[in-house]
Amino acid sequence: MKKVFSFMYKCHKWFGLPLALMFLMWYCSGIVMMYHSFPRISPSEIPVEKTDSAILSTLWFNLPDTLRSCRITHSARHMLIHANGETYGAFSPTRMDLDRIAASFGTKIEKIDTLHDVDKWTPFNQLMTKLPFYRIIGDDSSYIYVSSKTGEIVQQCTLSERRWAWVGALPHYVYITPIRRDAKLWRTIVIWMSGLSTVSVIFGIIIAIRFLLKKHKWHLFKKRSWQWHYSWGLVFGLFMLAFIFSGMMSLAQIPDWIMKSRELANSPVMSVAKSRIDLSTIPQSFGSASLMTDPQLMWSVTSGKKTSTIAASASPIDFSPAFMTPIIEHQTGEKVISVRKIEEDFFYHRGGIPGWRARTDHFSVYWNEKGYFRILDRKAKAHYVCYRFLHTMKIPGLYQIKWLHSIYMWVILLGGLMIVGTGTWLSLKALKNL
16 A cells, blocks of 8 residues: 555656646636636627518528528628528628628727638637638727628627636636647547546545544644645645546546436427428517527527527417426426426526426426526436536525625635645745755
């Protein structure tokens, strides 16, 4: 056993310096991420414009007969329909179009750049097909990215959002453009970084517990830096392990040999015949309208900050338990045991929007009147715990009291920084003494 502990100690000691730099990066940026996420254009930011029924009918006529996906948006007073991976109504933006787009975001054009590759604010490989971009730089230093192929607004970010991202999302997510543009490479690098960090933290916790059990006292070291690293590690080590491990699980999956998924008896409806869609239900003005086929046929319509669900066919939408129960039983192949109305649950956090939870023998099903619908089996719940719960600490009861949850997060994050800070200092001293 001495050789095993010696191996753990050496690994924890010499891997400490490079890993500590990553820990510092993740913890400091994590504090920022509590308040400022990576800037991405959301449906609520899409300019709200009036619906031209004649143009909508013309574009709709050209769509394929079967729809797997469908989203209607506006750009520079043009209507766009994104269906089955194609954009209908695509246009090549003129200077007048770009002026209109800038005005819809409350800015004036200061400069226009043409980008033939993604940059740090558009690092996602799914945007590659929309290149080249026109990058509008506004007089307020905001950036607006418009596809020169389709006219679609693909990104918008303010100067403030970009500044916060430099110390928050960019380092936290390791958004290095040449790496992030290759999703597979980025995923592999982040998993390995967080995986090695997880092992190092586990070794540190084992070493600290061994010291405590062996000496039977709290104060073990004369040197303050050693004692601080040991003491803070005992108190906050498990929280650090939770953060680093859950960061890895944001991209990794639980292997089937550990836990297998429970298959649904019937797959959710993934496509719909175009003829079933009733366009008359679409409002006269909106920013974005997305077609949803599961659990019911409906539009999720966003107009500014307001999001609503409306029927997309002659059949009205109904989220009552009586209506949803047969749908749930059809998909799961199991009888619904219980249905309960909820506002917050271990697996349900929707910003205070009430919903329902139904249970079968092997599944829990959550839904609400905004169109949210999710079926969780045991493996999906386990992954939720390994990632979202451990990373955000959304503890039922505590999370509802926002100020108390913020204090709790600050305490455990600062505790982790103390471990990292003292560990970095010890690693630097060891390196200096070589």
